[in-house]
Amino acid sequence: MGKPQTIDEYIGSFAGQSRELLEQVHALAQGTVPEASEAIKWGNPAWVHPSGTILFMLSGHAKHANVVFTPSTREAFDSELAGFATGKGSVKLPYGKPVPGDLLRQMIAFRVREHENDGVLWM
Numbered sequence: 001m002g003k004p005q006t007i008d009e010y011i012g013s014f015a016g017q018s019r020e021l022l023e024q025v026h027a028l029a030q031g032t033v034p035e036a037s038e039a040i041k042w043g044n045p046a047w048v049h050p051s052g053t054i055l056f057m058l059s060g061h062a063k064h065a066n067v068v069f070t071p072s073t074r075e076a077f078d079s080e081l082a083g084f085a086t087g088k089g090s091v092k093l094p095y096g097k098p099v100p101g102d103l104l105r106q107m108i109a110f111r112v113r114e115h116e117n118d119g120v121l122w123m
Contacts, residue, residue: 007038007045014060017095021065024099025058032108054122055111064092067104070120073111077103089123 004010011022029036029047036047036055044059057068068090074081080103085092091107093099114120 003043004040006040010040010045010060018060018065021093021095021099022058022060024101025065025067025093025104028099028101028104029056029058029108032105033112049112049115051115053115055115056108064094066090066092067107069107069111070114070123072114072120073107076110077107080106 004013007026011019011026014022026045030038033047033055035050037050039046039048041048041054041057044057046057047055049055055069056073057066059066059068064085066087068087071089074086074089074091081091084100
């Protein structure tokens with residue numbers, strides 16, 4: 001099979017706990033930003049604002065998934081993310097642990113607002 005062309009194909013390439021977590025984040029994203037289009041960017045799932053700006057991305061790895069926002073979005077939630085490994089704009093979600101749904105919804109809403117109100121583009 002070649003590179004995935006859709007988010008469903010991307011998630012379908014995983015199995016077990018990794019697939020379950022990716023499916024949960026996918027469903028959460030669809031419910032939180034239904035106006036965003038879904039795309040594959042740099043080989044990974046991305047949610048794109050109607051303006052064409054990437055809002056956030058998702059990637060699966062051996063032991064965790066990453067949800068990647070802009071650094072400003074990630075930094076705005078530093079205190080809530082104290083129990084998670086983070087990067088410049090990323091949050092690591094370990095497989096086998098509950099998805100922090102409420103926190104991710106808040107981060108997604110923040111990201112949409114920072115783009116629409118403040119003009120913050122993708123990295």
